Amino acid sequence: MNAPRRLSSILAISLATLLTGAGGAAAAQTSGVARSWTATWTAAPQRPGANYTPNWSEQGFSDQTLRQVVRVSAGGSAVRIRLSNAYGSAPLKIAGATVARAGSGAAVRPGSVRQLTVKRARAFTIPAGAELATDSVALGLTDLDSVTVTLYLAAPTGPATYHAQAMATSYRAAGDHRADPGSGAFTQTSLSWYYLSGVDVLGRASHRGAVVAFGDSLTDGYGSTPGADNRYPDELAERLAATGRPRAVLNQGIGGNRLTVDSAWLGDKATSRFRRDVLGRPGVGTVIVLEGINDIGMSEAPSPLGAPPTDVSAEEIIAGHRELIRQARAQGVRAVGATLPPMKGSRYHTARGEAKRDAVNAWIRTSGAYDAVVDLDRALASPSDADRLDPAYDSGDHLHLNDAGYRAVAQAVDPADLIG
Structure with a gap:
């Protein structure tokens, strides 16, 4: 930035x-109850x-x-x-x-x-x-x-x-x-x-520790039913409310967003916008990071809006994740990393890109850099081909999820990891 x-x-x-x-x-x-402002809905500018x-x-x-x-x-x-x-x-x-x-x-x-x-x-x-x-x-x-x-x-x-x-x-x-x-x-x-x-609300102390879902179109909800609030952050908010322990869940996804590359149409790179879109929201306790699939895919193919490919290595993607973790911890925010889902059959898929995805996912799983991990690579994979989305979750382009897929993402998040 x-x-x-x-x-x-x-x-x-x-x-x-x-x-x-x-x-x-x-x-x-008022009312003698501890209350504070917390964000309850967001959209990334x-x-x-x-x-x-x-x-x-x-x-x-x-x-x-x-x-x-x-x-x-x-x-x-x-x-x-x-x-x-x-x-x-x-x-x-x-x-x-x-x-x-x-x-x-x-x-x-x-x-x-x-x-x-x-x-x-x-x-x-x-x-x-x-x-x-x-x-x-x-x-x-x-x-x-x-x-x-x-x-x-x-x-x-x-x-x-x-x-x-x-x-x-x-x-x-x-x-x-x-x-x-x-x-x-x-x-x-x-x-x-x-x-x-x-949108911010003045709520009871139990609503502190908002959860920010930070990422690209897989967080933004592309492929879900318009008007139905079936993006994965919506599904996660519903799941937490159903347990009787509601939490604010904020969607800060931007379709096409990348960790390492700015775009006039697809948003500032994640490492630049993180301070505004995550740390600048009131009441945030945890961030779930799902970023990097576009850095990989747009290394191989032009963006859907015509921007030329920009080659990004697995090492550069990992460095971007480390920078997000550093920023989060500096503000006392818990950082949860999500592995990158399968993409075989999509316009993004190549052997070189698959090798990058495997390397990034191995680092997210095993490095211990994140406070917790949501393994979406495994949760969303086809039973017959681990590199391909489960057909039950595929919106049709072999990259984005349908309503059932976004529901599966929310189910893969362990509420115990959302500490704020």
Whole structure:
């Protein structure tokens, strides 16, 4: 990460802390119960640009209302929203914003709409390169609740910071419809998220120690059913909630992301974005790292978006993992490493790439560098060919998983390893 980007990330985190204001501190002291802010939903910001599906990031917004629906992992007594202008070239003016409990599609539940403010102002500006958190809002949420965040963008925004593969529907309307309970005005849709980078809740101490799932499209959920919340972090949150010990599980995957190579379309390299996307989220206790398959695959073949191959060795991938572990431990975050799943039959597969995957997986399993290991290579392998995905888990491209496959990933995680 270069010095300007590092500085902007640090400033963004500091600004977010300052902007939560006295309301958050007061809320933390109510009822005589220890409470603290924790992230309960996240999406990793990306530069505006073309991606796998059409999106609105390059054109941005002007006199339009943007409505986005997300499902939180852990509930709380109050909520605040994080908005990112990390890749904006100019200050982002928010003319108004609301949060509400989600209804069907773009509709919200009657009576649940709350105005979002920053320093008690309904209109606010996010500097270029920054992220901020809104003031706290008294909107109680239960575990696995869905919330709707609506932004009215009156002035032209220019290209928009966004998250390409939402695997969920976002909605757009002409004019100001931030407080509309119904969906009638929201006639345009997208499969990306824009500006929305996080939802935090004020929860009981049991919700401390959020788990960050950090990685590429296998974490982002490519291949899962859109709108069904079947990505592996969603499945893990459901599994933990079902045990009666819910935890915040945060998805910080970016489709196509690599450990060692920056990309205009596929995100900053993992070693650069780790501080912002993992250590910069409140309440994090554990990170699960599933990265490296794209470093291997894009050594052999161009990226799906046309970027030329960049040769990366197994040793360079291992060095990238070591750097993530170093950053995590410096902040007291437990690091869990996931082995790279089988990819035989995919466009990425070659004998040379398979040798790299084997070497990286052997290191993750046996080096002791990680605090714990999730062996997805073995958990997802075909019974008849250990180098190929189990057909029951294959989305069809022999690389990405279907809903059953992402459920199997969540089942492979040992809750005892998620210490925070």
